[in-house]
Amino acid sequence: QMQLVQSGAEVKKTGSSVKVSCKASGYTFTYRYLHWVRQAPGQALEWMGWITPFNGNTNYAQKFQDRVTITRDRSMSTAYMELSSLRSEDTAMYYCAGAYYYDSSGPPTGFDPWGQGTLVTVSS
Amino acid sequence: QSVLTQPPSVSAAPGQKVTISCSGSSSNIGNNYVSWYQQLPGTAPKLLIYENNKRPSGIPDRFSGSKSGTSATLGITGLQTGDEADYYCGTWDSSLSVWVFGGGTKLTVL
Numbered sequence: 001q002m003q004l005v006q007s008g009a010e011v012k013k014t015g016s017s018v019k020v021s022c023k024a025s026g027y028t029f030t031y032r033y034l035h036w037v038r039q040a041p042g043q044a045l046e047w048m049g050w051i052t053p054f055n056g057n058t059n060y061a062q063k064f065q066d067r068v069t070i071t072r073d074r075s076m077s078t079a080y081m082e083l084s085s086l087r088s089e090d091t092a093m094y095y096c097a098g099a100y101y102y103d104s105s106g107p108p109t110g111f112d113p114w115g116q117g118t119l120v121t122v123s124s
Numbered sequence: 125q126s127v128l129t130q131p132p133s134v135s136a137a138p139g140q141k142v143t144i145s146c147s148g149s150s151s152n153i154g155n156n157y158v159s160w161y162q163q164l165p166g167t168a169p170k171l172l173i174y175e176n177n178k179r180p181s182g183i184p185d186r187f188s189g190s191k192s193g194t195s196a197t198l199g200i201t202g203l204q205t206g207d208e209a210d211y212y213c214g215t216w217d218s219s220l221s222v223w224v225f226g227g228g229t230k231l232t233v234l
Contacts, residue, residue: 044126045169045212047223061222100174102157107216108223110159110174117168
């Protein structure tokens with residue numbers, strides 16, 4: 001059974017960086033794209049970007065383009081999301097999620113499963 | 125302001141049926157598959173529907189999805205108190221080159 005397990009909660013200072021991990025199990029790591037989605041308290045879900053575990057290719061939402069870096073370690077079946085220049089508005093739950101694709105050349109068609117989430121709190 | 129528009133809340137009695145709408149445009153819903161997610165309080169989202177109307181293994185047929193033009197609908201029949209949650213629609217936006225979610229709909233089972 002495909003499962004994603006994320007690292008624990010983080011408390012960070014304004015202007016610093018945070019790196020969240022997402023460890024995959026129950027399937028071949030390179031077979032599923034991994035996406036990152038965040039949710040500020042009481043707010044809707046917000047997509048951040050994805051990584052292709054096979055070759056490390058990434059695609060980021062323009063909003064986060066300058067601050068986010070998604071990487072992976074194939075030997076550890078783990079993906080990472082690093083967000084820099086943190087500000088208070090980045091306080092949120094961060095999720096990784098595996099993606100469905102109708103065909104390999106098209107966009108994702110759904111996300112399943114999801115990691116349990118990692119709460120990142122940014123304060124001065 | 126979300127690209128996809130959902131009603132903030134819906135409610136219905138146990139055993140009844142409810143529908144949740146998701147309105148978009150030709151650059152997102154109109155030309156891409158829609159998926160739906162259930163988020164119970166304090167938990168991660170869970171996929172209910174993908175590719176407009178397909179259910180992942182383990183999702184009961186009380187949950188259904190449909191799409192017409194630039195709108196999509198999630199239907200839930202035989203409502204249970206355990207269905208109380210936030211529900212989100214999502215799809216790819218080809219113009220923005222991003223995945224977009226709706227603002228979420230809070231379901232109350234009275």
